[in-house]
Amino acid sequence: MKIGIIIEREYLTRVKKRSFLIITFLAPIFFAALMFLPAILMTQSDKFEERRTIAVCDETTLFTNRLEETDANTFLYINKDIDEAKSLVKDGEYDAVLYIPATTLNVPTNAEIYSMKQLPMSLTSHIRSQMKQVVEREKLLASGIDPAIVKASATTINLQTIKMSDKDDGEQKSFGEFEFILGLALALVIYFVIFIFGSQVMRGVIEEKTNRIIEVIVSSVKPFELMMGKIIGIALVGLTQFLLWGVLTLVISGVASSFLPTQDVFSAGTVMTEQIAEAGINTTDDSTLTEVFEVINSINFKDILWCFLLYFIGGYFLYSAMFAAVGAAVDNETDTQQFVTPISLLLVIPMVCSSLIASAPDSSLAFWISMIPFTSPVGMMLRIPFGVPIWQVVLSVAILFITFIIFTWLASKVYRTGILMYGKKTSWKEIFKWIKY
């Protein structure tokens, strides 16, 4: 089979390229870094921080022994003049001095902190929140209110949206925000891969045409075989890249998490909730972390993966057939703009409507965008995490695949004529004429 030979060449020349290897191996490292760096930094941040002794020069005496210390920061309550304290900072006795000047009404709202070095944000915000608590408590007591009552009255409302289905066991908690983000991410990925690999097809066709190797090749194989060989070969490059990304991301995550004991990651989560609690927001028993895990567990990633692959293949074939026809119609890459712009607009439409679709995944706009074959790959990816009725997925995939067969056939006609045409600026009118040949 000659098409096999063509697929092999198209595949191997691209996979052996240095840029392919670099992107394939660096992207997962980047992904893994994005996933783990925040957790690593959060758990390790204390170790990076220097220990500090902060002198508190409190003229109001309100805060004495009431500022909570942290691992890195020790407060030393001194009974000295502020100028004297400042000179001690200069001498290196203290790292900083917190100066709270006396006020007439005894509700201090101003303070100053002096130091030789830049102080971290975490320290200043810690001091601010500590002082705030103390002052608020004092104010409540002054009005005769027990601060414990205020604390007990703080509430957060946990509103759960539950999607009903015909099946008895089909009740599922739905978590809008996470699906929204996942849908956007999937849509963005499929948009980029269709565009990137589709334009690779176009560049490949232009290369053959400008190199003039095309005439030798079409004397050996049918133009249709060459076009399909190229499209399939590049599709395999894309699938190889996804596979390697998946495997490498898993491997790197595995390695990274073995360096980072899971305990730490969880404690990072609890630290976070504690901080939120400290900031005055009372959390219910469902901590945010467990909720996130619950959402992740409730999503059927296997189905999403299958849909992604189906829509990638369908969308990629549809668009790359059009890109191949464009490549055949022009003499060089600079002439492609007039043809590429309308094609990419088709692909951009669902991206433009993405927030509309993801915020109302069952609306008629979302339905039609996920049915029209030019927009369905991106449109359906936006809806998939929310759960789409299976008949809609089947119908949409069927429409997509039928359209790609028709378009491949039309594109092959343009391609067949175009690849042997040189020196003429091709117009849309001309392309329609070629289809009719």
Add this chain to the structure above:
Amino acid sequence: MNYLEINHVSKTYGTKKVLNDISIKVPEKSIFGLLGPNGAGKTTLIRILNQITMPDSGQVLLNGKPLCPSDIANIGYLPEERGLYKKMKVSEQAIYLAQLKGMDKKEADRRLRHWFMKFGIASWWDKKVEELSKGMQQKVQFIVTVIHEPKLLIFDEPFSGFDPINVNLLKNEILELRDKGATILFSTHNMASVEELCDNIMLINKGEKILEGSVYDIKQQYKNHSYDIVYKPNDGSGETHLTVNTTNPNELIQDIISKGELVSFNEILPSMNEIFINLVSSSNQQNQ
């Protein structure tokens, strides 16, 4: 025995008749020159032979049988506009193109090594095409054209871009291929090489055949009976050159012998170049 026969082939693009009832017969083991000015329809005819385009009417017979897709392996084609993948290694590329002609990978590799040795270019094996000069690329393309040992070879301007030494090398290769049994269709504007290589030619202009035959016959047909004479007159006044038109050369010779000593007597045959220019310009005038 004619290896290639083209019978009444016509092709129209839109309203333009590119080929009008073209018929040729190319005997086995001969070199056939396909001549004509730019836009005469040569490339279209060659593309029909390569099954890149189909004729509207007429038939092409290869070895007595109508052309079919499996004949791709029997044809080697060196187009006028030719190129290679710039980023691919020379050897990989040549083997790829040979595979597309239906060759086995190992066999292609073996024969390619043979050709590389023969042309003294074995050191190019692992080079990328973009590292080669244009002339070097042309050599590779020539090898790619002949590597699958086709019975019919189609060369479109094979010598363009070659230096005189390589032109000579290529000419010898072409003659050797013919002697080994290949039938060669040769399209060029270089009339000197036509006279040197071609057994038969066809001249087309604007899709019409205007001349066909063997190079010898055509020259005889278009000669205008002029002779170039050099003789030493009896009066001792040195060598004298004469150009004379006559239908009776014997009488002319006798006349000259009576006047002095004949040094040389040559019939002036028209060059293919002259015939080409005269015929094409007169056919263009007729059309207007």
